Amino acid sequence: MLNSESFAHQIKIEVINNITSLKHKKAFIKGLIFSNGIWNENNYVLVLKSNEIFNKVVQFLTDIRVPFTIKKNIKTHIYVDKVDINLNNITEYHGSFFAGVFCGSGNISTKTTTSYHLEFSSRLKENIDFLVSVLNKYDFNFSIFNRKEKWFAYIKKLDLICDFLGAIEAKNAYFELQDIKISRDIENSINRVQNIDISNMTRVAKSNIKHSKNINFIFENNLEKYFTEEQLLFFKLKLDNSYSTLNELSDMLYERYKINMTKSGLNHWLIKLNTIAKMYGV
Numbered sequence: 158m159l160n161s162e163s164f165a166h167q168i169k170i171e172v173i174n175n176i177t178s179l180k181h182k183k184a185f186i187k188g189l190i191f192s193n194g195i196w197n198e199n200n201y202v203l204v205l206k207s208n209e210i211f212n213k214v215v216q217f218l219t220d221i222r223v224p225f226t227i228k229k230n231i232k233t234h235i236y237v238d239k240v241d242i243n244l245n246n247i248t249e250y251h252g253s254f255f256a257g258v259f260c261g262s263g264n265i266s267t268k269t270t271t272s273y274h275l276e277f278s279s280r281l282k283e284n285i286d287f288l289v290s291v292l293n294k295y296d297f298n299f300s301i302f303n304r305k306e307k308w309f310a311y312i313k314k315l316d317l318i319c320d321f322l323g324a325i326e327a328k329n330a331y332f333e334l335q336d337i338k339i340s341r342d343i344e345n346s347i348n349r350v351q352n353i354d355i356s357n358m359t360r361v362a363k364s365n366i367k368h369s370k371n372i373n374f375i376f377e378n379n380l381e382k383y384f385t386e387e388q389l390l391f392f393k394l395k396l397d398n399s400y401s402t403l404n405e406l407s408d409m410l411y412e413r414y415k416i417n418m419t420k421s422g423l424n425h426w427l428i429k430l431n432t433i434a435k436m437y438g439v
Contacts (some may be wrong), residue, residue, distance in 0.1 A: 158416070160253060162187060162331070164267060164268055164370055165263060165264045165265050166207065166236045166263055167329075167330065168259065168263065168265065168322065168327045168330045169207070169210060169259065169260045169263065170209060170210070171326075171327050171328075171329055171330060172256040172259065172260060172325050172326055172327050173185070173213045173256070174213075175227060175256070175326045176217070176253055176256065179220060179221055180249075180250060181250055181253040182217040182220055182221050182248065182253075183221045184247065184251075184253040184254040184257065185217060185253045185254065185256055185257035185260070186214070186217055186218065186223070186257060187242070187244055187247050187254055187257060187263065188201065188241070188247070188253070188254040188255055188257025188258040188259075188260075188416075189203060189214065189257035189258070189260060189261040190237070190242070190257075190261075191244070191247075191258055191279060191284050191287075191288060192257070192258040192259075192261035192262040192263070192277050192278065192279050192284070192285045192288070193205070193261030193262050194261075194262075195280060196280070196281060198403050199238060199239060199284040200236050200237055200238050200239055201236075201237045201242075201244055202234055202235070202236055202237075202352070203234065203235040203236075203237065203261075204234055205233055205235065206233055206376065210260060211233065211235070215227075215233060215235065218235070218237070219306075223234070223237060223241050223242050223264035224237070224238065224241050225237045228280070244421040250290070251324070252324055252325055252326055253325075253326075255288075255292070255321075255324065255325050256325040256326060256327075258277050259277055259325055261277070262277045262278040262279065263275070263276065264276050264277070264317070268333060268334065268337055269337075271341075272313075273313055273314070273315045273318055274311060274312075274313050275311065275312050275313075275318045275321060276309050276310060276311035277309070277310055278308060278309045278310070278314075279307065280306070280307055280308075282303075282308045284308070285301055285303070285309070286312050288310060289301060289310045292310075292321075295324075297312060297317055297320065297321060298312060298314075298317060299311065299312055300312070313374065315338055318334065319331055319334050319335055319338070319410065322395075323366075328406070349403065361400075363398060365399045366429065368395060368399070368431075369395075369396060369399055369428060370434075371430050371431060371433075371434040372392045372395060372396050372430065373396070374434055375392065375430065375433065375434070376392075379393055379435065380433060380437070383422065383429075383433050384426075384429070384430075384433075386427050387410075387414075387418070388429070388430075389408070389415050390414055391406070391410060391418070391423060391426055392426075392430065394406060394409055394410060394413070395427075402420075403420040403424060406423060407419060407420055407423060410423075
């Protein structure tokens with residue numbers, strides 16, 4: 158679910174506020190042009206709908222002394238002449254560069270979703286191909302798709318999304334997602350344990366019902382001849398204490414009748430009980 162402007166905007170404001178030095182501002186603007194810019198013959202047009210980001214970009218351009226134009230009738234557009242900014246050298250300051258990329262067109266799934274997704278886009282396929290080639294050198298595994306005359310790069314694994322946020326210095330968002338991941342991992346572990354407990358309880362209940370049915374069948378049909386006196390005492394004890402463990406029943410046998418039999422031995426007696434009952438069609 159990508160309709161999550163608040164979280165995406167939160168990340169954009171965080172990363173843009175982290176940009177302070179001139180060299181990082183320049184790298185940020187270059188990333189912004191790659192993902193957000195309309196590339197005309199003579200200029201780049203930045204289209205920024207957020208007033209906060211728009212004002213920051215204006216300040217950055219002023220700080221790095223790159224001339225720009227804002228037309229009175231289109232106040233969301235910033236025009237930068239191509240001759241005034243060099244996009245060739247973007248190998249330095251990747252964190253700030255990709256912070257600009259995300260601020261230009263990035264989006265991310267809501268924090269509460271279980272289907273994670275982070276993406277950014279460009280109007281030019283060659284731009285997306287270049288951005289993905291740089292990122293995938295660091296094993297981000299971005300994929301590409303096309304939609305409505307734009308090209309998108311995306312990742313879906315939460316660990317990779319967290320790594321990307323860390324790389325662009327979105328530390329608050331990074332720790333928020335990590336906290337959610339840890340909470341969900343703990344919750345999933347608890348659920349697995351509970352499911353195992355329920356499964357075990359069901360298995361034990363079914364086993365006890367079967368043993369009780371077989372024991373009653375033996376006594377009701379005078380089939381005691383197949384068993385020793387010790388085994389018959391155990392069966393009666395089992396009927397009276399159907400939910401006791403074999404270890405507990407072993408202790409009871411010794412305390413009451415001085416019969417010394419291990420858990421394994423008692424289990425063999427129950428297997429014998431089951432075998433005799435099956436002989437008579439139970």
